[in-house]
Amino acid sequence: MSPFPWPEGAAFIMVSTPLSRLRRCLALALFAGAAIVHIAPSAAAGPSGLPSLGALPALTGATTWLNSAPLTPAQLRGKVVLVDFWTYSCINCIRTLPHVRAWAEKYRSQGLVVIGVHTPEFGFEKDAANINKAIERFKIDYPIAVDSNHQIWNAFHNNAWPAFYLADTIGQIRARLSGEGNYEKTEKAIQALLAEAGRLQPMGALATPQGSAEQAAPDIANLRSGEAYVGYAQASNDVTRSGLKRDVAHDYTTTAPGLNQWGLSGNWTVGAEHANLNQPGGTIVYRFNARDLHLVLRPRADGKPVRFQVRINGSTPGKNHGADTDAQGNGSVTDTRLYQLVRQAGGVRESTFEIRFLDARVGAFAFTFG
Known part of the structure; x- marks a missing residue:
């Protein structure tokens, strides 16, 4: 044997x-x-x-x-x-x-x-x-x-x-x-x-x-949120008021998301794989329940960084910031990759995440959690 x-x-x-x-x-x-x-x-x-x-x-x-x-x-x-x-x-x-x-x-x-x-x-x-x-x-x-x-x-x-x-x-x-x-x-x-x-x-x-x-290994015991795509080819659970418009610039607004729902605000062009922000100040919100929140992002086509600010339940993340943000929620998109934006340091609880981009031309692809 x-x-x-x-x-x-x-x-x-x-x-x-x-x-x-x-x-x-x-x-x-x-x-x-x-x-x-x-x-x-x-x-x-x-x-x-x-x-x-x-x-x-x-x-x-x-x-x-x-x-x-x-x-x-x-x-x-x-x-x-x-x-x-x-x-x-x-x-x-x-x-x-x-x-x-x-x-x-x-x-x-x-x-x-x-x-x-x-x-x-x-x-x-x-x-x-x-x-x-x-x-x-x-x-x-x-x-x-x-x-x-x-x-x-x-x-x-x-x-x-x-x-x-x-x-x-x-x-x-x-x-x-x-x-x-x-x-x-x-x-x-x-x-x-x-x-x-x-x-x-x-x-x-x-x-x-x-x-x-x-x-790091995920916190499976507290993981209640799954992968979510921003591009229309695989998007689901978005609460953007107008729905996603394919391949055209559009001014979006969103309702308050429930658990595992998300939405866009600002002027975006949503493609099959990703949404591209056309004007500064656009946001994405997501209601999640997990220790970690990640978002795959791409900088401007000319390679210049795109600055952003993260909020959790309307406040700066503090000790709950991810590896790619600071305690004030500040970060920048410098390469096309996955960014860790939240790591809840205390007890994991259902929360509303918001990311606001201070510069245009960022691309957002997919949320993942851990």
Whole structure:
């Protein structure tokens, strides 16, 4: 019997959802520990108890590689391979990064190769300059295949961010995991395949990295708000009085939002992926219940910063400010990325968030929570 916690001859697969708007539901299920489904193996399990789920697809079709030259199946033969599908503004992906970095460093000398496949959700995530800034911000040193055309994503038949594929030394996928959480099981699967290959040396306790700012684990017990898109293609629960007008400048006003409702005020042009502010002074309000509130934002097209002010229940955030705001609620949009605007330091309670932009031409994409 395998010493690792899976039934003999069975693999584990995390329940995933095919739409990015359901990432938060996936994360909740995984952290609750209730999303493990056993599947019948396609081949006899090896000594680790993990069966073969098919050959690891070749990582062809990347528009470029970062931190490495392109890696081929021949170069990966003899290595245990962890492929991580991610995109840099996805909060669920961001929160896995401390663990992925820790595994890459801890097991590199024993034959583990970690490969990040950066497959975009938003158009701006195809920009190599944006991806490079994210790699630097998140201190990623393992190879990244830039999959801007979704060719690798499609070859894997992948359907979620983040998603992990673990392959053995002969190029067979032995486990697939989607979403956040269950880091102990993932690392034990890595250890199982290294041990199966005769590579594992004593490593002590499992990795327990602690993320800071937006990389910190979510407060699941108090999380009652989910991902919300501002662009009309996936927008829902907006209480803007006129409704969202597609691709035209419009003066918006909003009613007071209920829980998990939001609205625009000011002159905005709402596109499929994001809303763009045309005049200074525009606001977005959101009624939420979570420790953390994040918003994906883009600065002006000329790269000049856009200043903003955050209020919580009409007051400055004080100790409840996020990593990208100060106690007075001040901040600025300097890069196209996810911004942490609120972290409730005391007890989490239902609150109304407001962000007012002091400069025009900012783009707002999506809210996420933690």
